[in-house]
Amino acid sequence: MVSNTEEIQLNRLENQVDNGGGGAWDYLCLVRKLKVRRSEKVLKHGLSILNDPKKRSSLGPDEWTLYEQVAIAAMDCQCLDVAKDCIKVLQKRFPESKRVGRLEALLLEAKGFWEEAEKVYSSLLEDNPLDQVIHKRRVAMAKAQGNISGAIEWLNKYLEIFMADHDAWRELAETYVSLQMYKQAAFCYEELILSQPTVPLYHLAYADVLYTLGGLENLQTAKKYYASTIDLTGGKNTRALLGICLCSSAIAQLSKGRNKEDKENPELQSLAATALEKEYKQRAPTKLGLLISTLKSLKV
Structure with missing residues (x-):
């Protein structure tokens, strides 16, 4: 949860960048640190850095982190061509990366290619059965398709592995309540x-x-x-x-x-x-x- 102080700091830096005062990279780093979604701003200011060779090269290894951040923001904003271009760059640099593989599956999700995305996730889980992000994406995919019973099934499977995830227990409880399955919600x-x-x-x-x-x-x-x-x-x-x-x-x-x-x-x-x-x-x-x-x- 973002504190009031952090929220004020983020908004101040965002206003500064929006008004041409510089600090775009600091802003993008703070967005990542606080784990907030400011997708339109991230897309705009992230591309301003990536499209400037001098600025991009000054980042060093953080360049690849920015490509990932912009790709996710682009998918949020339905700028799928931009996301695809960012992922291609990452694929070329990290051809065997499972992290990039998750981005590929996310792009398939964004396009509505659910079966293809599930195949990618299944393949990735074979290599790492304890990948929490992928398990959560399966829940999200089921919900996106209106498959609530499927979301419940994936949530239960997830909680068999990650029993200490309080947010997942709460999500499952609220899903049960929405279906009037009160005994299950009580558990x-x-x-x-x-x-x-x-x-x-x-x-x-x-x-x-x-x-x-x-x-x-x-x-x-x-x-x-x-x-x-x-x-x-x-x-x-x-x-x-x-x-x-x-x-x-x-x-x-x-x-x-x-x-x-x-x-x-x-x-x-x-x-x-x-x-x-x-x-x-x-x-x-x-x-x-x-x-x-x-x-x-x-x-x-």
Whole structure:
């Protein structure tokens, strides 16, 4: 994630380069370092260096890095001829490079030649089965073709190898939710909470999934995770506060008020309701009446 300081530095340097103040190479290096996508700018300023023999030769070995950077930016901008020319230069310089091979497959993707791209990726994986980039490209290709079930299959295969990739677990969870496969999504969020127990987003998402699944046990567990979300955020999460109220109401209806957990924590829902009212008074006073009527309908 890019910090505010880095964002300011990047924007300042970008404005400088755009206005003819120099520093194009420094800007391109910073874009790479921060791993941000400024494809149009990278394409424009990268080509200005590559098309100037003097500037290009001054880069030394970094010339090849720039060709790769410009090729990717060109594909983002659908300037496929430019990407093709950059990749040709790299192929000539590094004829056996697997990294260049990935660029070739990316170009095939950009052209919509999915089968050809998959053949290249399969060949590259034979040489290096642990190439994370290629595994992720397979997921991206499936999504690009609207093949969500295929994306799920590739994500699961990827996570069999790279179980510690939190972003992949989250992507899989969100994909399952989009297909209303809530039990599978719940499993993914359980994995995320086990590996990163202090991230409130995962507690909240897990609680939402359990609430959606319904049933007394799921609702009780959802309530606990809404509560942990509130704890992790210092009581500042409006969605989790409302989740406590919704779960309390649903549990009361299912258990007819005899649920042991509610008897042990009778004040939890009233505290959540009070906190919600305070939040709405400060941030959305025009909607306070609607909130109060909603809470009353929930008998909170």
